[in-house]
Amino acid sequence: MTIxxxxxxxxxxxxxxxxxxxxxxxxGNVSGLSDxxxxxxxxxxxxxxxxxxxxHCVIVSVETGKVVQGDLKPSSDTATHRLLYxxxxxxxxxxxxxxPKGTAFxxxxxxxxxxxxxxxxxxxxxxxxxRPLSEEEINTDYEGNTGHVIIERFADLDxxxxxxxxxxxxxxxxxGAHAAESVKNAVAxxxxxxxxxxxxxxxxxxxxxxxxxxxxxxxxxxxPNAYYGQK
Amino acid sequence: MTIxxxxxxxxxxxxxxxxxxxxxxxxGNVSGLSDxxxxxxxxxxxxxxxxxxxxHCVIVSVETGKVVQGDLKPSSDTATHRLLYxxxxxxxxxxxxxxPKGTAFxxxxxxxxxxxxxxxxxxxxxxxxxRPLSEEEINTDYEGNTGHVIIERFADLDxxxxxxxxxxxxxxxxxGAHAAESVKNAVAxxxxxxxxxxxxxxxxxxxxxxxxxxxxxxxxxxxPNAYYGQK
Amino acid sequence: MTIxxxxxxxxxxxxxxxxxxxxxxxxGNVSGLSDxxxxxxxxxxxxxxxxxxxxHCVIVSVETGKVVQGDLKPSSDTATHRLLYxxxxxxxxxxxxxxPKGTAFxxxxxxxxxxxxxxxxxxxxxxxxxRPLSEEEINTDYEGNTGHVIIERFADLDxxxxxxxxxxxxxxxxxGAHAAESVKNAVAxxxxxxxxxxxxxxxxxxxxxxxxxxxxxxxxxxxPNAYYGQK
Amino acid sequence: MTIxxxxxxxxxxxxxxxxxxxxxxxxGNVSGLSDxxxxxxxxxxxxxxxxxxxxHCVIVSVETGKVVQGDLKPSSDTATHRLLYxxxxxxxxxxxxxxPKGTAFxxxxxxxxxxxxxxxxxxxxxxxxxRPLSEEEINTDYEGNTGHVIIERFADLDxxxxxxxxxxxxxxxxxGAHAAESVKNAVAxxxxxxxxxxxxxxxxxxxxxxxxxxxxxxxxxxxPNAYYGQK
Numbered sequence: 022m023t024i025x026x027x028x029x030x031x032x033x034x035x036x037x038x039x040x041x042x043x044x045x046x047x048x049g050n051v052s053g054l055s056d057x058x059x060x061x062x063x064x065x066x067x068x069x070x071x072x073x074x075x076x077h078c079v080i081v082s083v084e085t086g087k088v089v090q091g092d093l094k095p096s097s098d099t100a101t102h103r104l105l106y107x108x109x110x111x112x113x114x115x116x117x118x119x120x121p122k123g124t125a126f127x128x129x130x131x132x133x134x135x136x137x138x139x140x141x142x143x144x145x146x147x148x149x150x151x152r153p154l155s156e157e158e159i160n161t162d163y164e165g166n167t168g169h170v171i172i173e174r175f176a177d178l179d180x181x182x183x184x185x186x187x188x189x190x191x192x193x194x195x196x197g198a199h200a201a202e203s204v205k206n207a208v209a210x211x212x213x214x215x216x217x218x219x220x221x222x223x224x225x226x227x228x229x230x231x232x233x234x235x236x237x238x239x240x241x242x243x244x245p246n247a248y249y250g251q252k
Numbered sequence: 253m254t255i256x257x258x259x260x261x262x263x264x265x266x267x268x269x270x271x272x273x274x275x276x277x278x279x280g281n282v283s284g285l286s287d288x289x290x291x292x293x294x295x296x297x298x299x300x301x302x303x304x305x306x307x308h309c310v311i312v313s314v315e316t317g318k319v320v321q322g323d324l325k326p327s328s329d330t331a332t333h334r335l336l337y338x339x340x341x342x343x344x345x346x347x348x349x350x351x352p353k354g355t356a357f358x359x360x361x362x363x364x365x366x367x368x369x370x371x372x373x374x375x376x377x378x379x380x381x382x383r384p385l386s387e388e389e390i391n392t393d394y395e396g397n398t399g400h401v402i403i404e405r406f407a408d409l410d411x412x413x414x415x416x417x418x419x420x421x422x423x424x425x426x427x428g429a430h431a432a433e434s435v436k437n438a439v440a441x442x443x444x445x446x447x448x449x450x451x452x453x454x455x456x457x458x459x460x461x462x463x464x465x466x467x468x469x470x471x472x473x474x475x476p477n478a479y480y481g482q483k
Numbered sequence: 484m485t486i487x488x489x490x491x492x493x494x495x496x497x498x499x500x501x502x503x504x505x506x507x508x509x510x511g512n513v514s515g516l517s518d519x520x521x522x523x524x525x526x527x528x529x530x531x532x533x534x535x536x537x538x539h540c541v542i543v544s545v546e547t548g549k550v551v552q553g554d555l556k557p558s559s560d561t562a563t564h565r566l567l568y569x570x571x572x573x574x575x576x577x578x579x580x581x582x583p584k585g586t587a588f589x590x591x592x593x594x595x596x597x598x599x600x601x602x603x604x605x606x607x608x609x610x611x612x613x614r615p616l617s618e619e620e621i622n623t624d625y626e627g628n629t630g631h632v633i634i635e636r637f638a639d640l641d642x643x644x645x646x647x648x649x650x651x652x653x654x655x656x657x658x659g660a661h662a663a664e665s666v667k668n669a670v671a672x673x674x675x676x677x678x679x680x681x682x683x684x685x686x687x688x689x690x691x692x693x694x695x696x697x698x699x700x701x702x703x704x705x706x707p708n709a710y711y712g713q714k
Numbered sequence: 715m716t717i718x719x720x721x722x723x724x725x726x727x728x729x730x731x732x733x734x735x736x737x738x739x740x741x742g743n744v745s746g747l748s749d750x751x752x753x754x755x756x757x758x759x760x761x762x763x764x765x766x767x768x769x770h771c772v773i774v775s776v777e778t779g780k781v782v783q784g785d786l787k788p789s790s791d792t793a794t795h796r797l798l799y800x801x802x803x804x805x806x807x808x809x810x811x812x813x814p815k816g817t818a819f820x821x822x823x824x825x826x827x828x829x830x831x832x833x834x835x836x837x838x839x840x841x842x843x844x845r846p847l848s849e850e851e852i853n854t855d856y857e858g859n860t861g862h863v864i865i866e867r868f869a870d871l872d873x874x875x876x877x878x879x880x881x882x883x884x885x886x887x888x889x890g891a892h893a894a895e896s897v898k899n900a901v902a903x904x905x906x907x908x909x910x911x912x913x914x915x916x917x918x919x920x921x922x923x924x925x926x927x928x929x930x931x932x933x934x935x936x937x938p939n940a941y942y943g944q945k
Contacts, residue, residue, distance in 0.1 A: 045905050046898055048832065119832045121905065125912030128829035129920050136359035138422045139279070139350045156926040163930060190923050191831045205277055212276050212352065218912055219356030219449055227360050230421050233387040237394060367590040369653045370510070370581045436508055443507050443583065450587030450680055458591050461652050464618040468625060598821035600884045601741070601812045667739055674738050674814065681818030681911055689822050692883050695849040699856060 022056050024090065028075040031062040034200035035078075038116060039070050041208045048119040048192075050096040053200030054106055058113075059083055061106055065093035083107060097164065104168030105196065109180040114200035116207040119192040122214035126150070127187035133213060134229040136220045141230060141238035143209040145182035149174050153189045167191070182243060185210045253287050255321065259306040262293040265431035266309075269347060270301050272439045279350040281327040284431030285337055289344075290314060292337055296324035314338060328395065335399030336427065340411040345431035347438040350423040353445035357381070358418035364444060365460040367451045372461060372469035374440040376413035380405050384420045398422070413474060416441045484518050486552065490537040493524040496662035497540075500578060501532050503670045510581040512558040515662030516568055520575075521545055523568060527555035545569060559626065566630030567658065571642040576662035578669040581654040584676035588612070589649035595675060596691040598682045603692060603700035605671040607644035611636050615651045629653070644705060647672045715749050717783065721768040724755040727893035728771075731809060732763050734901045741812040743789040746893030747799055751806075752776060754799060758786035776800060790857065797861030798889065802873040807893035809900040812885040815907035819843070820880035826906060827922045829913045834923060834931035836902040838875035842867050846882045860884070875936060878903045 022030070034051040038044055047070070052063035062078040079099075080090035086103050088095060096102075102115045118124075126133050126148075133148040135141055140148075151170040158166035171186050171194065184206045185195035193214075195207035220227060253261070265282040269275055278301070283294035293309040310330075311321035317334050319326060327333075333346045349355075357364050357379075364379040366372055371379075382401040389397035402417050402425060415437045416426035424445075426438035451458060484492070496513040500506055509532070514525035524540040541561075542552035548565050550557060558564075564577045580586075588595050588610075595610040597603055602610075613632040620628035633648050633656060646668045647657035655676075657669035682689060715723070727744040731737055740763070745756035755771040772792075773783035779796050781788060789795075795808045811817075819826050819841075826841040828834055833841075844863040851859035864879050864887060877899045878888035886907075888900035913920060 046901055119905075121909050122912060124830060124832060125909050125916060128909060128913040129917035131916055136421070137355060139355060153924070154927070156924070159926055159930045190829070190927065208277055212350075216352050216356050216359060218915065219353060220359040222449065222453065222915065223356060223362055224360035231384070231387070233390055234385070234421065237390045367652070368586060370586060439508055443581075447583050447587050447590060450584060451590040453680065453684065454587060454593055455591035462615070462618070464621055465616070465652065468621045598883070599817060601817060670739055674812075678814050678818050678821060681815060682821040684911065684915065685818060685824055686822035693846070693849070695852055696847070696883065699852045 024055070024060075024062070024080060025075070027053055027055055027062045028078040028080075031064070031078045031200050032073055032075040034114065034116070034204050035064050035073060036070065037201070037204050038118065038207065041204070043118045043120045043207060043211060044070065045119065045121075049117055050098055051116045051200050051204060052096075052099075052102045052114065053203075054083070054113040058106065060089060061102065063095045063099055063102060065091070066096050068093065098167075100162070100164035101168040101171070101194070104165060105171060105180075105194070108168075108172045109175070109196065111181045111198070112184075112196045113198050114203035115194065115196045116200075116203040117192070117194050118207050118211070120207065120211040120214075122218060123187065123193035123211050124191075125218065126214050127192050128190060130189045132187070133210075133217050135235060136213075136217055136227065136229060138230070138234070138238055139209070139216060140213040141235050142242065143206055143213070144185060145179070145235060145239045145243070147229070148183065148185050148187060148193075148210060148213075149178065150187040151189050182239065255286070255291075255293070255311060256306070258284055258286055258293045259309040259311075262295070262309045262431050263304055263306040265345065265347070265435045266295050266304060267301065268432070268435050269349065269438065272435070274349045274351045274438060274442060275301065276350065276352075280348055281329055282347045282431050282435060283327075283330075283333045283345065284434075285314070285344040289337065291320060292333065294326045294330055294333060296322070297327050299324065329398075331393070331395035332399040332402070332425070335396060336402060336411075336425070339399075339403045340406070340427065342412045342429070343415075343427045344429050345434035346425060346427045347431075347434040348423070348425050349438050349442070351438065351442040351445075353449060354418065354424035354442050355422075356449065357445050358423050359421060361420045363418070364441075364448050366466060367444075367448055367458065367460060369461070369465070369469055370440070370447060371444040372466050373473065374437055374444070375416060376410070376466060376470040376474070378460070379414065379416050379418060379424075379441060379444075380409065381418040382420050413470065486517070486522070486524070486542060487537070489515055489517055489524045490540040490542075493526070493540045493662050494535055494537040496576065496578070496666045497526050497535060498532065499663070499666050500580065500669065503666070505580045505582045505669060505673060506532065507581065507583075511579055512560055513578045513662050513666060514558075514561075514564045514576065515665075516545070516575040520568065522551060523564065525557045525561055525564060527553070528558050530555065560629075562624070562626035563630040563633070563656070566627060567633065567642075567656070570630075570634045571637070571658065573643045573660070574646075574658045575660050576665035577656060577658045578662075578665040579654070579656050580669050580673070582669065582673040582676075584680060585649065585655035585673050586653075587680065588676050589654050590652060592651045594649070595672075595679050597697060598675075598679055598689065598691060600692070600696070600700055601671070601678060602675040603697050604704065605668055605675070606647060607641070607697060607701040607705070609691070610645065610647050610649060610655075610672060610675075611640065612649040613651050644701065717748070717753075717755070717773060718768070720746055720748055720755045721771040721773075724757070724771045724893050725766055725768040727807065727809070727897045728757050728766060729763065730894070730897050731811065731900065734897070736811045736813045736900060736904060737763065738812065738814075742810055743791055744809045744893050744897060745789075745792075745795045745807065746896075747776070747806040751799065753782060754795065756788045756792055756795060758784070759789050761786065791860075793855070793857035794861040794864070794887070797858060798864060798873075798887070801861075801865045802868070802889065804874045804891070805877075805889045806891050807896035808887060808889045809893075809896040810885070810887050811900050811904070813900065813904040813907075815911060816880065816886035816904050817884075818911065819907050820885050821883060823882045825880070826903075826910050828928060829906075829910055829920065829922060831923070831927070831931055832902070832909060833906040834928050835935065836899055836906070837878060838872070838928060838932045838936070840922070841876065841878050841880060841886075841903060841906075842871065843880040844882050875932065 079095035310326035772788035
């Protein structure tokens with residue numbers, strides 16, 4: 022994939038996020054990684070979605086975090102995206118939203134339990150929530166430290182099997198093999214968050230799905246014949 | 253109805269499901285049975301809705317479950333549809349969705365009580381929920397066993413009078429005389445599920461409607477002068 | 484207003500009901516009364532909204548309940564509309580919906596308390612709920628008796644000041660000086676029902692607004708300079 | 715900015731409010747102040763949104779409250795807007811809505827706690843709720859007194875840092891440096907109100923965000939390099 026193709030894919034993924042109804046005002050952004058994992062394209066800061074064009078998507082170095090192509094300022098969440106690309110092998114696209122139901126779980130500082138196959142088709146287990154950032158972490162490199170608490174939360178989790186997280190008191194991040202897939206996982210996260218809120222209202226103590234149901238859905242999508250570990 | 257007409261009706265029913273707002277990503281599928289109940293047409297797997305054409309709808313044998321016409325792979329839920337057509341006389345169309353409110357009830361493992369005439373106009377009594385599949389049922393012919401637990405749940409129920417079910421920890425299936433009617437019942441199921449969630453929040457111990465109200469609405473639609481038992 | 488103008492107004496009001504998002508499938512209907520209160524135009528039964536034309540709207544006699552013009556069958560709720568026109572002076576338009584939040588209150592068999600000015604701007608006090616119909620009332624002239632329990636509920640209420648009701652276990656009816664106004668009141672009813680559900684979740688024992696606030700809003704719209712008692 | 719440009723901006727802001735889905739029927743209005751703070755343009759009363767043109771926006775004197783340009787009657791909430799412009803330095807645009815989730819908090823007479831960064835990005839602390847108006851305040855200059863209770867509530871609050879309020883038993887007002895920004899804050903208020911309702915359902919006793927997170931988000935937008943105090 023050329024840089025131009027990457028910009029086009031990332032631009033389209035950002036517009037898809039709007040089409041899926043996950044964007045209020047200008048909240049949210051999508052990025053995508055180059056095949057060699059050297060750079061990523063990300064939504065510029067402050068360009069209204071209707072005016073977004075592929076050439077606006079800013080190219081940023083994974084190693085340095087510096088802009089290597091583009092006249093516009095990249096999204097203010099760029100440092101978070103960059104750290105996740107460095108830490109999460111197999112992840113080639115990242116979507117950040119403030120989608121309402123996912124954000125409600127983030128604000129409640131609760132993980133989203135796996136209550137059904139809709140969830141299990143996309144996330145192998147609960148969607149975790151990070152710890153709150155400390156005062157020092159907030160005041161020093163806030164966006165970078167947002168990435169760090171996500172990575173810390175995934176110390177014992179496989180980010181390909183669980184392609185999303187809730188940053189406590191903040192909002193969801195989702196990811197995938199490429200930008201378009203990260204948008205799909207952000208859409209799935211929001212849908213299962215909404216279903217989980219209603220499930221909890223109807224049955225506050227219903228258990229999550231059994232492990233074998235989770236395993237079944239995981240292996241259908243992530244087994245030897247699936248994309249897991251490929252790209 | 254020719255096979256071409258069946259494919260057209262099934263294609264349209266799948267698009268209607270989208271138009272009714274019941275589809276997130278590619279979740280959900282509709283099928284329709286031929287007049288002689290020998291084959292059914294079903295949505296292919298993995299074709300985005302905007303590109304869906306009648307000729308993409310795959311023709312599957314009710315007896316063997318094999319594809320008898322079409323180049324595409326049928327929906328992964330094909331085995332469930334097939335078993336329901338075999339078991340449920342008078343059913344000629346099936347819709348599967350992960351619509352949010354119906355899925356919340358499925359995840360809560362609660363039936364949807366009949367709280368009003370909106371419900372009674374479409375379902376003669378509560379919309380039942382199946383038992384969870386066992387580990388063995390999940391690991392051996394998962395989709396077929398999904399059909400089996402639905403059929404088991406309807407041992408003492410009339411699938412024409414109660415044209416829908418919640419698969420526990422999964423999501424709703426709805427059906428009807430033909431594909432279009434199954435979509436309408438899926439829409440009604442989602443609407444009454446949403447209303448029931450709010451009804452329960454407002455009045456946790458409100459009783460379901462009286463039997464004679466249920467009977468009145470049932471007989472208006474399913475009596476000697478209605479389609480019940482016909483086609 | 485000629486009969487043709489009445490049909491046009493009623494057709495438009497039915498389409499507006501769809502545009503306001505209050506219609507699922509074909510649930511709901513609007514009617515409007517002639518200036519001399521002799522006949523009313525009402526949505527025909529079973530015509531899909533996109534195909535609805537003014538000439539489809541059926542003209543029914545208020546006195547006899549018989550169709551006096553039109554080839555189509557009128558809405559199955561025609562008997563309810565007719566009785567309300569006979570009983571409620573100053574009402575010239577009626578809207579029936581199964582709008583989700585209003586129907587949730589009807590199913591919960593709870594009135595909608597007046598929690599704020601949005602409500603007070605349209606309804607002078609709580610939106611009442613009827614008693615359930617008896618078995619005999621359901622089995623003998625069901626739609627007529629639906630009208631009767633509404634009228635019974637308004638024995639001590641002014642239908643112009645409180646232009647809507649919840650039929651218990653059923654759904655809302657709203658009305659107004661003409662068809663378009665009845666649609667507006669149906670929209671307001673649904674909006675305040677939704678707000679009331681959330682208000683109750685946030686503050687289960689919050690009192691309704693004070694009488695003087697209710698009075699203020701009522702007199703702004705229904706005082707000597709307003710349409711009350713006029714037409 | 716000329717008067718014509720102000721009318722154009724205010725007209726557009728009113729249409730944006732509709733586009734953001736915050737308007738039911740004709741509830742809601744936006745105004746914008748001239749650069750010299752002498753007059754403001756406001757939506758006329760009773761003009762349907764699809765017909766709203768810039769020249770319809772009425773020009774009102776801040777000092778006298780009298781219409782100085784325009785043939786139409788200004789919004790019935792004009793007196794409230796005027797008082798806020800007089801009292802709140804740095805505020806150049808005001809939006810009033812009956813948006814459903816914000817109104818639910820107003821009706822519940824509860825402030826919206828700051829549960830996350832979505833809220834902190836727009837409001838430096840909880841969104842406050844006014845006390846109820848007394849009977850006398852309602853019966854004498856109701857709209858003016860609505861302004862007075864807002865101003866009273868902000869005695870110890872900075873309206874630029876907290877650009878919105880809930881009028882108890884009524885609905886939200888939001889504001890900003892100009893009309894367009896007040897619409898954005900109204901959109902944010904509604905979004906965080908909805909998230910807060912779900913947050914409270916998931917975690918009734920979750921604390922609001924820590925002060926340093928609030929401070930961080932505030933200083934990103936309102937520090938020496940931001941628009942606070944400018945305009």
